[in-house]
Amino acid sequence: MASFIFRRQLTIEWGQCDPAGIVFNPRFFEFFDTSSWLLFEQALGVKAQKLAAAYGIVGIALVDARANFLKPAKFGDTIEIASRVSEFRRSSFDVEHKLTIGGELAVDGAETRVWATRDKNDPDKIAAVAIPGDVIAKFAVG
Amino acid sequence: MASFIFRRQLTIEWGQCDPAGIVFNPRFFEFFDTSSWLLFEQALGVKAQKLAAAYGIVGIALVDARANFLKPAKFGDTIEIASRVSEFRRSSFDVEHKLTIGGELAVDGAETRVWATRDKNDPDKIAAVAIPGDVIAKFAVG
Amino acid sequence: MASFIFRRQLTIEWGQCDPAGIVFNPRFFEFFDTSSWLLFEQALGVKAQKLAAAYGIVGIALVDARANFLKPAKFGDTIEIASRVSEFRRSSFDVEHKLTIGGELAVDGAETRVWATRDKNDPDKIAAVAIPGDVIAKFAVG
Amino acid sequence: MASFIFRRQLTIEWGQCDPAGIVFNPRFFEFFDTSSWLLFEQALGVKAQKLAAAYGIVGIALVDARANFLKPAKFGDTIEIASRVSEFRRSSFDVEHKLTIGGELAVDGAETRVWATRDKNDPDKIAAVAIPGDVIAKFAVG
Numbered sequence: 001m002a003s004f005i006f007r008r009q010l011t012i013e014w015g016q017c018d019p020a021g022i023v024f025n026p027r028f029f030e031f032f033d034t035s036s037w038l039l040f041e042q043a044l045g046v047k048a049q050k051l052a053a054a055y056g057i058v059g060i061a062l063v064d065a066r067a068n069f070l071k072p073a074k075f076g077d078t079i080e081i082a083s084r085v086s087e088f089r090r091s092s093f094d095v096e097h098k099l100t101i102g103g104e105l106a107v108d109g110a111e112t113r114v115w116a117t118r119d120k121n122d123p124d125k126i127a128a129v130a131i132p133g134d135v136i137a138k139f140a141v142g
Numbered sequence: 143m144a145s146f147i148f149r150r151q152l153t154i155e156w157g158q159c160d161p162a163g164i165v166f167n168p169r170f171f172e173f174f175d176t177s178s179w180l181l182f183e184q185a186l187g188v189k190a191q192k193l194a195a196a197y198g199i200v201g202i203a204l205v206d207a208r209a210n211f212l213k214p215a216k217f218g219d220t221i222e223i224a225s226r227v228s229e230f231r232r233s234s235f236d237v238e239h240k241l242t243i244g245g246e247l248a249v250d251g252a253e254t255r256v257w258a259t260r261d262k263n264d265p266d267k268i269a270a271v272a273i274p275g276d277v278i279a280k281f282a283v284g
Numbered sequence: 285m286a287s288f289i290f291r292r293q294l295t296i297e298w299g300q301c302d303p304a305g306i307v308f309n310p311r312f313f314e315f316f317d318t319s320s321w322l323l324f325e326q327a328l329g330v331k332a333q334k335l336a337a338a339y340g341i342v343g344i345a346l347v348d349a350r351a352n353f354l355k356p357a358k359f360g361d362t363i364e365i366a367s368r369v370s371e372f373r374r375s376s377f378d379v380e381h382k383l384t385i386g387g388e389l390a391v392d393g394a395e396t397r398v399w400a401t402r403d404k405n406d407p408d409k410i411a412a413v414a415i416p417g418d419v420i421a422k423f424a425v426g
Numbered sequence: 427m428a429s430f431i432f433r434r435q436l437t438i439e440w441g442q443c444d445p446a447g448i449v450f451n452p453r454f455f456e457f458f459d460t461s462s463w464l465l466f467e468q469a470l471g472v473k474a475q476k477l478a479a480a481y482g483i484v485g486i487a488l489v490d491a492r493a494n495f496l497k498p499a500k501f502g503d504t505i506e507i508a509s510r511v512s513e514f515r516r517s518s519f520d521v522e523h524k525l526t527i528g529g530e531l532a533v534d535g536a537e538t539r540v541w542a543t544r545d546k547n548d549p550d551k552i553a554a555v556a557i558p559g560d561v562i563a564k565f566a567v568g
Binding site for chain 4: 297299314317358359
Binding site: 162166167168169171172175200201204205206207208209210211 | 304308309310311313314317342343346347348349350351352353
């Protein structure tokens with residue numbers, strides 16, 4: 001069974017590029033973070049800013065991020081980011097972000113996130129809890 | 143005679159907001175910088191990344207930026223930015239950026255920029271030169 | 285009577301520069317925001333992250349920011365920012381940020397901020413309240 | 427034989443934090459990028475902005491970045507980043523970034539970079555070339 005894919009297109013801005021004229025790497029992690037929010041918004045049908053309240057969580061907390069930079073993206077380039085949950089586990093899941101330029105893979109990104117609530121014993125900490133089955137079900141397509 | 147207005151809509155992202163839950167002010171200057179590039183792209187019909195080469199300049203260099211923050215923008219808010227050149231002078235011009243949320247003015251921004259070439263005597267410096275009449279003409283509407 | 289001046293030095297980083305090899309303008313507003321926090325930390329003797337709680341406010345909310353860009357700052361440049369409150373009014377005040385490179389003024393920045401509490405009638409809004417006299421007194425030197 | 431370690435301390439700024447009050451993840455990749463530049467500046471004794479010219483390269487291009495987020499960093503936290511080259515290969519190398527707060531590991535970061543020149547056949551591309559032996563030698567300590 002396939003997993004729902006969220007796609008969006010962006011045009012690279014002047015201020016997102018460094019003196020080499022290419023996107024400064026932290027910007028890709030910004031793109032991926034926003035794509036993860038939008039992926040959940042689209043799959044669950046709940047506005048990103050209302051997700052936490054709707055599910056009684058503090059958020060989908062990031063525990064790991066990684067990216068492989070294959071081709072540079074330059075000012076004015078149109079990029080497409082295709083994002084999907086590649087695996088759901090009990091309380092954590094992986095998001096895959098494929099960033100392409102003209103159909104060619106330019107950045108291969110991935111995140112690991114947890115379904116997070118506030119820790120009952122220490123409100124300053126978060127605790128990973130089981131992802132509801134109906135959340136996972138909404139990502140299944142086909 | 144009115145000046146061409148470029149409008150775009152954005153949805154505020156999680157990472158653009160600070161611990162108060164509102165957009166961190168430097169982000170607005172990013173929005174305005176990009177809107178200025180797009181305003182010129184649309185008015186002149188030349189891709190932003192090709193503007194400098196098309197007109198033999200190094201760019202539309204920023205010499206002054208200012209913003210008045212009237213209402214905060216929050217995660218998930220849809221904002222609209224309406225940008226136009228409010229005045230062309232010999233070699234400099236003013237860009238006005240009206241950022242609204244639900245029709246209400248939230249940030250009132252403005253920039254002063256110069257039509258800039260490389261200084262003939264010192265290639266590390268820029269020099270402001272006269273803005274071509276046909277550039278100015280393309281911003282006139284109505 | 286003079287006003288307390290907070291000075292700090294920074295070295296410009298690769299990722300703070302744009303394809304022209306100079307600092308992308310929104311970064312200066314980041315520098316100024318942080319300098320304002322540190323100016324208050326130093327003048328009041330309270331850690332920035334404890335200021336709000338110490339004075340029963342939500343913060344020193346920005347209502348206006350402006351900068352005049354006189355000389356570019358490049359990757360590796362050592363800059364100095366000298367910040368001071370140029371005027372205290374009843375509930376608002378102006379902060380002046382002079383950014384110099386090698387002793388020459390490169391960016392002339394200014395902010396207007398308010399001493400802000402949560403609005404009693406609408407907790408989503410902030411309200412400007414009178415700045416305590418002992419806060420203002422701590423900025424007086426000489 | 428141990429590898430040279432570059433350490434620096436930073437205090438987390440307001441604008442580096444998100445609505446959850448913790449550092450927004452792309453900021454860590456900014457910290458790591460700058461630490462890599464400074465690690466090379468210190469080990470080689472050449473200012474970061476002069477490294478490329480001094481060695482006839484275009485830079486130390488990033489091909490992979492990853493981070494494991496163990497503990498959040500908050501506004502006002504003092505963090506320390508200890509960076510070192512964990513492995514030199516023919517034309518690529520790994521940089522390890524250990525970000526600690528109060529001695530505890532908070533973010534475990536790593537980058538893979540290449541010693542990059544301009545491609546002879548296509549000046550728009552970069553090519554990885556062998557890292558000079560004297561560069562590698564300067565990172566050896568003890």
